[in-house]
């Protein structure tokens with residue numbers, strides 16, 4: 001069975017040594033936060049993931065979910081694990097205390113989520129989607145929803161879903177057909193079909209709160225392919241009255257579950273809405289005759305939910321790379337084949353362990369450098385989100401940076417997560433392709449992360465088409481400025497040059513590509529579309545590189561004082577050097593690809 005060890009040592013390095021989070025008492029939710037509390041939360045969550053969730057990962061994958069007469073059963077052990085999860089209070093870790101949550105900062109939820117996703121992605125998705133759903137309700141729901149529904153989701157008594165996708169549309173939600181018609185009592189009746197709904201039906205909780213987007217027809221009863229008709233609704237499986245009492249079964253039914261490549265223990269459901277009672281979330285849309293409807297304020301809640309979910313999916317990329325490389329690392333010390341190129345390392349044995357081979361080390365280090373660099377970027381982004389909600393003068397910049405990083409984290413981290421899982425499998429040779437060893441499951445599970453929550457190509461379009469140009473390019477300028485400051489502050493430090501110089505070169509490529517897109521993308525949008533995926537990867541590599549240069553600086557400073565945990569800092573320097581030597585050179589290639597434009601792609605006869 002695959003192993004998993006919560007990476008607590010790296011968390012401690014990152015949170016206490018590098019970001020010094022316990023010293024940020026001026027930020028909301030950080031006032032009472034001590035290093036001991038942080039370590040306790042992470043250690044307890046880590047134990048739960050290692051001891052309860054991990055042992056169910058392979059068996060859950062083999063068994064899958066069961067569907068019979070509209071009822072979904074999760075694999076053996078999932079119900080008990082979910083009960084233990086909810087009873088321990090993990091479902092409300094980041095929720096405000098007013099809803100019964102622990103009110104802990106976003107970076108802690110992020111790391112706990114990472115451990116859960118490493119240990120058992122299928123299981124972790126049930127509560128992860130609930131958290132996204134209750135956050136939207138807590139932000140935009142009516143007072144009675146906040147009083148009676150949100151606390152029951154926070155406690156884990158009920159779960160939640162996000163229902164966007166329909167059979168004919170996942171990316172282009174303008175085309176959706178699900179409709180919600182207003183009733184005299186202010187509720188709506190919803191009809192339509194949503195597909196691919198994660199956790200849409202299951203046996204883990206008593207009620208499921210579906211957060212659904214649907215169109216409100218115009219005065220003539222028609223719907224158009226127009227996003228302005230789309231509104232955000234709450235549709236409970238069992239009706240919840242405004243006084244909190246739970247009523248009859250609602251008209252939302254599971255029509256089946258998908259058989260799929262990975263995350264087989266997570267129920268991916270067809271949901272049929274048959275005149276289901278729905279409550280609009282957010283203010284009432286304009287409805288006067290002749291007045292063009294605009295999306296309701298509830299859509300803001302939905303976008304907040306989707307952004308939170310995107311970061312969560314990005315973290316799944318880190319998580320799958322972490323667990324895959326942990327297993328590969330164990331394997332390559334046991335498996336023997338060939339001899340070290342410089343002479344036998346273990347002459348008494350018939351062959352050396354395969355860790356002696358440079359190529360095996362390349363594959364392991366690729367994952368290691370990605371995981372720890374990406375984790376730093378993810379925590380930095382969570383801290384920026386906290387700063388954005390504070391009174392600090394830099395809050396606007398922090399918001400811009402967090403917003404800019406959202407598609408990069410979602411797409412670059414999940415692409416790399418899959419790449420690293422695949423390399424981990426390669427370390428096993430043929431044994432990686434065999435189910436028993438469990439590493440192929442990580443490849444299968446990690447593949448979906450590149451697709452759902454907005455396919456990665458669409459994330460790249462969001463970055464290039466929306467995020468770059470917003471507010472006169474304020475977000476990329478803030479990023480370039482932040483990295484440039486680090487470069488100029490450390491330009492004279494010869495010991496840091498192997499880290500600062502590659503970041504400077506990479507940033508130059510990123511700035512050049514940005515300028516090229518600004519000059520060409522507006523004149524020919526196909527040029528922006530053709531370069532978007534390479535541009536996003538370029539930005540991802542540079543930001544992770546900058547984070548590695550900063551961590552290298554800290555490691556060098558610590559090593560100068562011969563610390564007890566010198567091995568950790570030496571490993572940090574090795575990972576940092578790997579990123580500089582092997583990833584940063586890709587920047588020039590990526591820029592060249594961006595600047596190749598779209599002519600060849602558009603000349604391609606695709607028939």
Ligand SMILES: Cc1cc2nc3c(=O)[nH]c(=O)nc-3n(C[C@H](O)[C@H](O)[C@H](O)COP(=O)(O)OP(=O)(O)OC[C@H]3O[C@@H](n4cnc5c(N)ncnc54)[C@H](O)[C@@H]3O)c2cc1C
Nearest residue numbers: 162163164165169170171196197198452453454455457458
């Ligand atoms: C296991 C699983 C779980 C899921 N869970 C949920 C869930 O809980 N809730 C939910 O609502 N949905 C869920 N989804 C749906 C998922 O979010 C969509 O499948 C995804 O957003 C892509 O939509 P699509 O499949 O319709 O692909 P399409 O929209 O048909 O896109 C196909 C391809 O075309 C590309 N493309 C489309 N439009 C553009 C464009 N404008 N520019 C560039 N490229 C473009 C896409 O990048 C993609 O590569 C899930 C899907 C799966 C498989």
